[in-house]
Amino acid sequence: MFSANVHCPINILIHNYMIKWLPKIGPGTLVTAAFIGPGTVTVCTMAGVQFGFTLLWALVLSIVACVVLQEMSARLGLVTQQGLSEVVKSQFANKAIRWILIALMLSAIFIGNAAYEAGNISGGVLGVSTIIGSPTIQIGSIPLNYVSVLIGIVAFLLLYIGNYKILERSLIVLVLFMSLAFIIAAMVTKPDISLLVKGFIPDLSSDKILTIVGLIGTTVVPYNLFLHASIVSEKWNSKDDLPAVRRDTVVAIVLGGLVSMAIIVAGAAIQQSEINNAADLAKGLEPVFGSMAKYVLSLGLFAAGITSAITAPLAAAYVVKGCLGWEDGLKSKRFRMVWMFILFLGVLFSSFGIKSIVIIQFAQVANGVLLPIVAIFLLWVMNQKKLLGNYTNSKLQNIVGVLIVFVTCFLGFRGIWKVLISL
Template identity: 80%
Template sequence: MKKFFNIGPGTWVTAAFIGPGTVTVCTLAGVQFGFSLLWALVLSIIACVVLQEMAARLGVVTQKGLSEVLKSQFDNKIVRGILIALILSAIFIGNAAYEAGNISGGALGLSTLLESSGDNEQSISINYFSIAIGIIAFVLLYIGNYKVLERSLIVLVLLMSAAFIVIAIVTKPDLSLLFRGFVPDFSTDNILTIVGLIGTTVVPYNLFLHASIVSEKWKSTEDLPEAKKDTIVAIILGGLVSMAIIITGAAIQETEINNAADLAKGLEPVFGSMAKYVLSVGLFSAGITSAITAPLGAAYVVKGCLGWQSNLKSKSFRAVWMFILFLGVLFSSLGIKSIVIIQFAQVANGLLLPIIAAFLLWVMNQQKILGKYTNTWKQNLIGIFILVITCFLGFRGVWKVIINL
């Protein structure tokens, strides 16, 4: 049991991306497009494994975070300043949006748990739920002693994930349609959903967070095989859960999803009337877990970019995550439908990914940093392919938003 609960950094990454955004975006993908976007999720999982393995390898070899390594590569103050400004702005925008999605998802679960008659709730119009989630996350982050509770929340998320896997089997999907969903389709109608699926799986701040925290567990290059295994296993398991959620979403007959009660319809064949509460507990726990990792990721980025020699309890480090947490609570309390906020957060991350991925790919080819542990030509080929695909999807997503204004 002790070995089972010895959670590695890979599980941190998975716990971060299996949040309310993943549940919501994958459910909506299944509701709106059936199995047709499973191929996009496979692409997302491959991209996540490749990029996170690079981040973990960088952290183990250099014992530094991604932002610290990037900063050290530019002697020109102007270029370094532009680079730092670009990274900070990208992470702050993405994490603020992502945090709003985390808090909104947790608030959806909390509101449904406390208000059993929540069927008429179209958005989080009462700020108390978002504020409550923010206060819980604040307390856990401030005292720095949240490991026991976080592991409990991860167990709750795993229980919810198991429910989706079971329901995916119980729905008895048409296997011919299911396998057809792994054939790529870049039609205009689903492009933003594809970007959202990538954004909810390959989260830019996770690259920084992963590179920073692996050095706390592994101190030698001899540990690289263990770090790689930890990354691959954790992310693939998370990807399987996301696939199960899409399959579950495809079984939902509702055409419009506005609240936790609507999302819960996919669980009714297994849990009956209790479906709403099972999903709400999962959304709440996923929201809290992800609401912790997003501010931490931003704080690690700022720490590396500005060269702080700080720890988790330092005033400067706390100031960063407090700011991100405040923005998340603020944006989630504006009266906008929570589903809309969550979707926007995932799309924003999908658009930011090419920038961060390009920086990472460049660093992983610097022999003076990694020595013999630089990328192989195969890793570079896969990395460039991922970068091209994410750029293509990102530009198409932006173009669609512009023409629809």
């Protein structure tokens, strides 16, 4: 009797809590799910392996940049009920200028998403290869990774049919499970608190620049800025919802950032200087899962990889649809041609004998370099009084936004310079 009396109120409270809060979970969760993918796991683990805790400050910078930029994107979507690409296009009457801007946006999204898609598929391959061994066959003198092709076919079928939501939600649960595993692993490693604190002091040593750009690129994903505005406009339609939109954005992104930090901490415990496969990455989970660690990570990488392999091409198609003013639906031929092209490039780049780790790293660096272009567009739009009225950026938001653009430009140029001088 006592047990029933206790459990019943608890069940009611839980039920009421779920009814109250679940409908308020919004696009912020999708933004977080997008950047907690194979790239985050790989780049953050390698940052921990190579540099210990010394790049935690770069993640703090990335999280702040992500919150600030995604809040602008979400506010834009709520107030205008349009996506970023539609808004930018509508602000210029001059056709020449409009098409130059559209070309820049499309170039940024196509290059970034193609690289990101290759990283997503490679992340799935990285997970599968730990279980089945080397997934490579020889076609003449060319090594072909057949798992990349299989993942591409699965993604193609799911996108073409359109019934991918249940699968996507299931895979997000697996990714969240992997994230929880890293948080527990980070605590189990019992990191040195003094070294942990020192990791939040900025360090711009030349040997760390590409990793810093990669950390920013894996957290602030350029296409998320386009997607966030569009999704917010679908979920909320009243300006009175702005506090809820902001809360959703901040909470989701900060939690995702904490997971990224946990991955760096877990990676710092790996006693190995070179990471080549998922088994090496999984050493960060061994304190919790022991010999099963590689299977846990493999499952998570595959989940993160195939989920993103579905959403990244779709995001690119949405951006093109907005830029070119297409009114037709998701099953139109030209909409499908866009995501097919991005998916094809992703499969192509991930299939031909390049280490998955290298592709994933390149994808994050490419995103970090392209981020300033999209951020400049967003910052400019958020100061258009005729468009946003009283919801334009405040002086503080503009100052922080300009600093973010300056820092990402500086890091991007240094990253490009480092690559050029190493050729």
